[in-house]
Amino acid sequence: MSEKYPTLPNAPITEALVDIRCKLPKGFNLDQFKSIGSKITREYSIEKTMKFHETKIDVKDREQSVTTHDKINGYRYESSNGTKIVQLRDDGFTFNRLKPYKNWDEVRDEALQLWNYYKELVQPVFISRIAVRYINNLNIPMPIIDFRDYLTCPPEVPEGLPQGIISFFYRVVIPAPDPRITAIITQALEPKVDFKDNLPIILDIDVIKFTPDGFLEEDILAILEKLRNFKNQIFFKSITKKLLETYQ
Numbered sequence: 001m002s003e004k005y006p007t008l009p010n011a012p013i014t015e016a017l018v019d020i021r022c023k024l025p026k027g028f029n030l031d032q033f034k035s036i037g038s039k040i041t042r043e044y045s046i047e048k049t050m051k052f053h054e055t056k057i058d059v060k061d062r063e064q065s066v067t068t069h070d071k072i073n074g075y076r077y078e079s080s081n082g083t084k085i086v087q088l089r090d091d092g093f094t095f096n097r098l099k100p101y102k103n104w105d106e107v108r109d110e111a112l113q114l115w116n117y118y119k120e121l122v123q124p125v126f127i128s129r130i131a132v133r134y135i136n137n138l139n140i141p142m143p144i145i146d147f148r149d150y151l152t153c154p155p156e157v158p159e160g161l162p163q164g165i166i167s168f169f170y171r172v173v174i175p176a177p178d179p180r181i182t183a184i185i186t187q188a189l190e191p192k193v194d195f196k197d198n199l200p201i202i203l204d205i206d207v208i209k210f211t212p213d214g215f216l217e218e219d220i221l222a223i224l225e226k227l228r229n230f231k232n233q234i235f236f237k238s239i240t241k242k243l244l245e246t247y248q
Helices: 030-039 104-122 217-238 241-247
Strands: 011-025 045-061 062-076 084-088 092-098 126-136 166-175 179-191 203-213
Touching: 011 104, 030 062, 030 084, 030 104, 084 104, 092 104, 104 217, 126 217, 179 217, 203 217
Parallel strands: none
Antiparallel strands: 011 092, 011 126, 045 062, 062 084, 084 092, 126 203, 166 179, 179 203
């Protein structure tokens, strides 16, 4: 049974995403993704081609040759207001919800609706990975005397050294109680000249379930809920009551 956490009217979420990785049938034509684009064009009116840069190095008779080219690996569709993105790729599907964030139900339901378009078209051979990721800008009020007032696992400087912190990056990967679920937790502060009223500390929580054997389609909803519940547990245990109150 999942723990109950409060709904935050002013949640610091800047982006939430649902990611499903799968293997496509051999010979699938990526241009077929455009048929999904035509279905969702009213809501997702901006189409962009997704590419990755491929480099090939050949060595023959002690001579080395390098060739590079861009390869299309999918299509990206964005809403006109820039708050929603769907990625249809040769390795899977991603739904991104940017600010303003409403609630998990909206993210989950729209992601699953778009995933249904994807899997009905693609007919994936198997689903190997499912993830829920939330990126938060904690916006801690200035001035800050002690990070411990806001973060349960704050950055620390060894005693005897200047205690000011200009930037930091902290990343840890932890297991969940459920098999094959892990979470990547990242806390970071990028250097800036002027932080003004708030300190933009990023708390990035990426919860992933992976299996080489493949997931059943009917299990996806339950898996997403498990991932989201673990994400919530991590978030609420990463911040103090004092910081939590600023989001309520």
